[in-house]
Amino acid sequence: xxxxxxxxxxxxxxxxxxxxxxxxxxxxxxxxxxxxxxxxxxxxxxxxxxxxxxxxxxxxxxxxxxxxxxxxxxxxxxxxxxxxxxxxxxxxxxxxxxxxxxxxxxxxxxxxxxxxxxxxxxx
Numbered sequence: 395x396x397x398x399x400x401x402x403x404x405x406x407x408x409x410x411x412x413x414x415x416x417x418x419x420x421x422x423x424x425x426x427x428x429x430x431x432x433x434x435x436x437x438x439x440x441x442x443x444x445x446x447x448x449x450x451x452x453x454x455x456x457x458x459x460x461x462x463x464x465x466x467x468x469x470x471x472x473x474x475x476x477x478x479x480x481x482x483x484x485x486x487x488x489x490x491x492x493x494x495x496x497x498x499x500x501x502x503x504x505x506x507x508x509x510x511x512x513x514x515x516x517x
Contacts (some may be wrong), residue, residue, distance in 0.1 A: 400450045404509040407443040411502035414440045418495030428491060440498055444472055444505065464511035472504050 414436040421428045451469045454461055479486070479497055486493040 400447075400454060403443070403447045403450055404505060404512075407440075407447045408502050408505035408509065410443045411440045411498045411505060415495045415498030415502060418491050418498060422489070422491035422495055430490070433491065433494065436498075437494060440501065441476060444476065444501060447505070447508075448473055460513065460515075462512060462514045463516045464514040465508060468504060468508040468511055472501065472508065475501060475504065 417436060418433065421433065448469050451461060451466065455466065475497075486497075
């Protein structure tokens with residue numbers, strides 16, 4: 395059951411990050427449409443889906459499931475990216491919508507790459 399949840403959690407993470415990133419970019423270019431409350435909800439939902447996906451991977455790894463070393467590597471890259479976004483969140487306030495839009499689209503790309511490397515191992 396947890397394997398089926400894991401197969402869908404990556405897709406959900408990619409979709410949520412992608413849609414949130416596009417909404418942030420639209421809000422950046424449409425000055426009248428900017429809403430920081432909506433932005434904070436989008437950030438929280440995107441980060442929570444990514445962290446949930448990482449926790450599922452950690453749980454599956456603890457059960458000795460063969461996820462592949464590249465899959466684990468990209469999950470670690472997602473976690474490092476989230477760490478750096480948290481560290482630099484004060485500097486990102488200058489162009490809040492542009493930076494978060496690009497960061498969430500980058501995280502969507504990482505989530506897609508994580509999905510595609512499931513089961514691949516470094517030989």
